[in-house]
Amino acid sequence: MAGRTISEKILARKSGLDARAGNLVVCKVDCALGTDGSVPMALDYFKAMGGESVRDPARLVFALDHYVPPTSPQTIELHRVMRDFAKRFGITLHDAGEGIGHQLIVETGRALPGGLVVGADSHAVTYGALNCFATGIGSSDLAAIMLCGRTWLRVPHSIRVVLTGQLPSGVYPKDVALALAGRLGADGAAYQALEFAGPGVATLALEDRLVLSNLAVEMGAKTGIFPADGETVAYLEGRTGQTFEPVAPDPDARYSQTVEIALDALTPQVALPHLVDQVVALEDAAGTPVQMVYLGTCTGGRLRDFHQARAVLEAGGGVAPGVQLVVTPASREIRDAMSADGTLDALIGFGATVVEPGCGSCCGTCGVIPGDGVSVISTANRNFKGRMGNAKASIYLASPAACAAAATRGAVTDPRKVSR
Incomplete structure (x- = not known):
């Protein structure tokens, strides 16, 4: 049988199955983010599902980031409800002014190599820069995770994005991401994983990789995932005390296509x-x-x-x-x-x-x-x-x-x- 991609390996690990592209799997979630743009609806679903307790509050994070500062009495009330729920069940809550939930997930060491990290916001794909399977989910999915700690996914096919060379002066990671979006189109990677590879990866700082993973969803991708290396480990040093096991693709992993980008040939986009x-x-x-x-x-x-x-x-x-x-x-x-x-x-x-x-x-x-x-x-x-x-x-x-x-x-x- 052919080897596996990074996404297939992570979802196999989290489901306990030999997960292959196209399979439906139920996976244990390592961390789930909810924001003030998604948690209020998730709490409605939680109640409708008969929720009375949260399965594993340590794996949940709430962030008040979309309405900072609150713009109306309604948003003030939404924040109050989130704070009360988080306090009741012992859920970590980043209050208004602490920052964007996606950035806080990364800064606080919640996204670790080999993990499954989801967020009820489409740009949760950002965490894939840290070699985890990261994807956006809906409010009903978040409610289900609150109840059982798991979520279901269809294992995506993967597009291998090979980066070569090094960015010249005056050209930046955003230019790489935009060039890739221009090439693939807004739905060119629909429900596929963008798996970054090649010698150009080592020339990008972790913050640069976050940009590429973040824009993956703008091409329709389910996730945008990087291999782990010394840059990954250095970024996480001091941010987490947890152990982690990076995941690399097999040499004979199968991809739906391969896209090559010569970093040194790019211009501002x-x-x-x-x-x-x-x-x-x-x-x-x-x-x-x-x-x-x-x-x-x-x-x-x-x-x-x-x-x-x-x-x-x-x-x-x-x-x-x-x-x-x-x-x-x-x-x-x-x-x-x-x-x-x-x-x-x-x-x-x-x-x-x-x-x-x-x-x-x-x-x-x-x-x-x-x-x-x-x-x-x-x-x-x-x-x-x-x-x-x-x-x-x-x-x-x-x-x-x-x-x-x-x-x-x-x-x-x-x-x-x-x-x-």
Whole structure:
């Protein structure tokens, strides 16, 4: 029998079966995340299912991140209900202002190599950067996990994404992810796993890998998973006391297709409104006016991202007149690090509006909302109409450096061409 992919091996381990692509399996979940965008409905399902107790509260995490700060009496009440439920059953709860749930799962060592980590939010795929099978689930699935600690999955086929070379100066992980989205399309990896491989993987920092895993769902993928290496172990050091067993694919594992990306041949990319796979070389959109620049989200709101943006802003002489710069760190840990190294003060000095750590403007539920006719360039992962709370705005997606370059000129600009 043919060898197995990373996904097949992890789901075999968690189900106790010889899991192969296409099989239905019931798996024990190592950790499940719920947010204020999904837990309230999950609690309704929990009650409807006759739930009176939580099977394993230590494996559950709640995060208040989509409504930070709360925007109405209704959202305040949702937060109260979540806090009360978490306190009653001993569930870890990250309160409003601590950050985006996905970032907190990673920072607190909840996503470990070889594990099965799910979240009632589609961007739970982010954790796959740490060599775990990570995927989004529905609120009813989360309720079932509260009750029995398990979930069912169809084992996905896998697409092998081979990375070669090394990113040149001025090109970033977001450019890799957008190039891949442009090649595969928004549904080109539907219910398949993107399994990253090749010598280029070793050139990417863990924070870089998080970007690629995060964008996997934008291609329809069930998960986006990396092999574990020294970078993985180094990131987890001090974040977890648990032991873990990394998983690698067999040499004769079967893939539905193989896609090769030469990192050293890439140039800056941008996704045009209103489709994440409407990707072009950034130079082809250069000069397009923008009025708002957004730095943040579970895709581009980490310390490394803000450092890249700061460098470009400083090189370009700051923010151009008429441009609104909005900054939302992905977590309090990141915000504190930005404060400690001067990045936060530098961005404020450029006139940035700084929002509490959380999802912010990304999904339009809180934070700064763009006005009618405004063109936004963002480090986020989605740009469909209405995504940031206003269907009359247009959203471009690019790397933190490219977004910062646009801020300095008031138009889409190649970050490699920004200088005083």
